Amino acid sequence: MSKQFFFEAGAFPDLSYVELIAVLESFNISKDIITRFGTTIFLVKNEKIDENFVINVFQRLGGCKRVGYILEDIDNFSYRSESIQGSKIIFGISILGDSLKNESVFIKKLANSIKRTLRSDAISSRFIIPKGKDNSLNSAQVINNQIIEKGFELDILRNFETEKYGKTLMVQDLEGFVQRDMYKPNTDIQMGTLPPKLARMMVNFTAQNSGILWDPFCGSGTIPMEAVILGFNTLASDVNPVAVNTTSSNIEWLSKEGFAPDALYESFRFDVTKANKEVIKKLKNTDITAIVCEPYMGPPQTALLSEQKASELLIDVKNLYFKLFDLIDNKIEKRYIKVILIIPSYKTQKGWKTFGIRELVNKRWIVKNGDYLKNRDLKWSRKNSIITRNIFILERT
Ligand SMILES: C[S@@+](CC[C@H](N)C(=O)[O-])C[C@H]1O[C@@H](n2cnc3c(N)ncnc32)[C@H](O)[C@@H]1O
Numbered sequence: 001m002s003k004q005f006f007f008e009a010g011a012f013p014d015l016s017y018v019e020l021i022a023v024l025e026s027f028n029i030s031k032d033i034i035t036r037f038g039t040t041i042f043l044v045k046n047e048k049i050d051e052n053f054v055i056n057v058f059q060r061l062g063g064c065k066r067v068g069y070i071l072e073d074i075d076n077f078s079y080r081s082e083s084i085q086g087s088k089i090i091f092g093i094s095i096l097g098d099s100l101k102n103e104s105v106f107i108k109k110l111a112n113s114i115k116r117t118l119r120s121d122a123i124s125s126r127f128i129i130p131k132g133k134d135n136s137l138n139s140a141q142v143i144n145n146q147i148i149e150k151g152f153e154l155d156i157l158r159n160f161e162t163e164k165y166g167k168t169l170m171v172q173d174l175e176g177f178v179q180r181d182m183y184k185p186n187t188d189i190q191m192g193t194l195p196p197k198l199a200r201m202m203v204n205f206t207a208q209n210s211g212i213l214w215d216p217f218c219g220s221g222t223i224p225m226e227a228v229i230l231g232f233n234t235l236a237s238d239v240n241p242v243a244v245n246t247t248s249s250n251i252e253w254l255s256k257e258g259f260a261p262d263a264l265y266e267s268f269r270f271d272v273t274k275a276n277k278e279v280i281k282k283l284k285n286t287d288i289t290a291i292v293c294e295p296y297m298g299p300p301q302t303a304l305l306s307e308q309k310a311s312e313l314l315i316d317v318k319n320l321y322f323k324l325f326d327l328i329d330n331k332i333e334k335r336y337i338k339v340i341l342i343i344p345s346y347k348t349q350k351g352w353k354t355f356g357i358r359e360l361v362n363k364r365w366i367v368k369n370g371d372y373l374k375n376r377d378l379k380w381s382r383k384n385s386i387i388t389r390n391i392f393i394l395e396r397t
Pocket of ligand 1: 272
C-alpha cells in the first residue's frame with residue numbers, strides 16, 4: 001500500500017503550498033493529490049510517489065521545514081526497529097500544525113514512556129527536547145544530533161479537529177540558506193536583497209525543473225543563485241555593472257562551496273529601458289523558459305512613506321515592468337514563457353499603496369495565482385515592515 005507523506009510549511013504557509021503544487025506540477029503530478037491538514041501541514045498520497053521521490057521534491061523547496069510519512073497505526077510503531085545494533089537511540093518528539101499551547105509537559109511524559117519501553121528491551125536512548133517554549137525541534141537540533149540517522153523523530157500533527165502521527169524523513173537545510181544569505185562574498189551593494197528562501201520559492205513557482213531562466217534585475221544574484229542550485233541554465237543581467245560582477249562572484253562562490261558544482265550561468269550588463277540590439281538578438285535566439293525577477297523597490301525603508309514617495313516608487317516600478325513586457329512581447333517575441341515577478345506595496349501614512357497586475361499586462365498574459373490559491377494573494381511581508389512583496393505567476397499564451 002502506498003504511504004501517505006506530510007510536508008510542514010515554514011513561516012508563509014500559502015506560499016509554501018503553492019510552491020509544493022508547482023514543484024509536483026513540474027514532475028507532471030496533479031495538485032489533486034495534496035490535501036491541507038490545518039494551516040501548515042500538507043498531506044500527499046499517490047501510488048506514483050515513493051520515499052525517494054518525496055525527498056527529491058522536498059530538497060527543491062524553499063518553503064517547507066520538514067517532510068515525513070504518516071504512521072497509520074501508532075500502536076504498531078516499533079521504536080526498537082529504529083535501533084542501530086548496539087548503539088544508543090537518539091530520538092525527538094515534535095508537535096506540528098495548529099498547536100496553540102505549550103506542550104512541553106506532555107512531550108516530556110511521552111518521551112519518558114518511550115524511554116521506559118526501550119529500557120525494558122535493554123536499549124539505551126537519549127531524548128532531545130524542543131528548545132524553550134517550542135513544541136517542535138528546530139532543524140539544527142535534528143541535524144546536529146543525527147536524530148534521523150541514529151533514531152527517530154516522532155511527529156504529532158494537529159489541526160483544530162484531530163491529530164495524526166508521523167515520522168520525519170528529512171528537515172530543511174536551514175544552514176545552507178543562512179550561509180547563502182549571510183556569508184556570500186558580495187552583499188554590499190546599496191539595495192535590498194531577497195531572502196534566499198523566497199528566491200527559491202519564486203524559481204519553483206515556474207513549475208519547471210529545468211530550462212533557461214533569466215533574471216533581468218539580478219542585483220546581488222539571489223534569484224540566479226537559487227536557480228543554478230536547482231539545475232537551471234541561468235541568465236543574470238542588470239543595468240549596474242557592479243551588480244553583474246557581484247552576481248558572478250556569488251555564483252562562483254556557490255560552486256566552490258559545493259552548492260552548485262556544475263552551475264551553468266551567464267551574467268551581462270543590460271538596461272531593460274534602453275534595449276541594446278545585440279543583446280536583444282541574443283535573447284531572441286535563446287530558448288528562455290522563464291523570467292523570475294524583483295524590480296528596484298527603492299532604498300530600504302524604516303519609517304512610513306509619504307503618499308507621494310510611494311507613488312513615485314510605484315511609477316518607477318511600473319515603467320520598468322512596462323519596458324520588460326514590451327521587450328518580451330514585441331522585441332524578443334517570446335511565447336509560452338512564464339514570468340514570476342514581485343510588485344511591491346508600500347505602507348504610507350494613508351494606508352497601503354500598490355498597483356494591480358492588469359494595469360501592467362495585456363490579455364495575452366494569464367495570471368495564474370488563482371489556479372493555485374483561491375484568494376490569489378501570494379504575499380511576503382515581515383511583521384511591521386513598510387514594504388510587502390506581492391508575487392504574481394504569469395503565463396504567456
Ligand atoms: C531590488 S534590486 C534586485 C535585488 C535582487 N533580487 C537580489 O536579491 O539581490 C533591483 C535591481 O534592478 C536593477 N535595475 C534598475 N533599473 C534597471 C534597468 N533599467 N535595467 C536593468 N536593471 C535595472 C538595479 O540595478 C538593481 O540591481
